[in-house]
Amino acid sequence: MPVSKWGKSLVVRLLRVLVNVLGLKSGDELEVMAAAPSRVVVGRDDSRKQAVDRMRARAWPMPVGYPFDRDEANAR
Numbered sequence: 001m002p003v004s005k006w007g008k009s010l011v012v013r014l015l016r017v018l019v020n021v022l023g024l025k026s027g028d029e030l031e032v033m034a035a036a037p038s039r040v041v042v043g044r045d046d047s048r049k050q051a052v053d054r055m056r057a058r059a060w061p062m063p064v065g066y067p068f069d070r071d072e073a074n075a076r
Contacts, residue, residue, distance in 0.1 A: 002013050014024070022044050024030075031045040062068065 001015060001018075004011050004013060018024075022030075024044065029045040029048070030042045033041040033043050035041070
């Protein structure tokens with residue numbers, strides 16, 4: 001896989017076969033599983049998706065009469 005310069009960083013361009021096998025799309029995250037001078041093992045990082053799935057599984061309801069104002073919650 002070719003290593004390229006992107007701004008001040010180095011990037012690795014992934015082969016299409018690897019992208020298809022891992023089912024990757026733009027914005028996905030990879031995790032370095034192991035590294036040695038001549039080999040790097042990567043895997044798909046699904047920790048965010050798993051956390052969202054766990055939160056959805058709980059499906060905690062909002063308390064009755066709970067006042068929620070999105071603008072107020074996001075005000076700085």
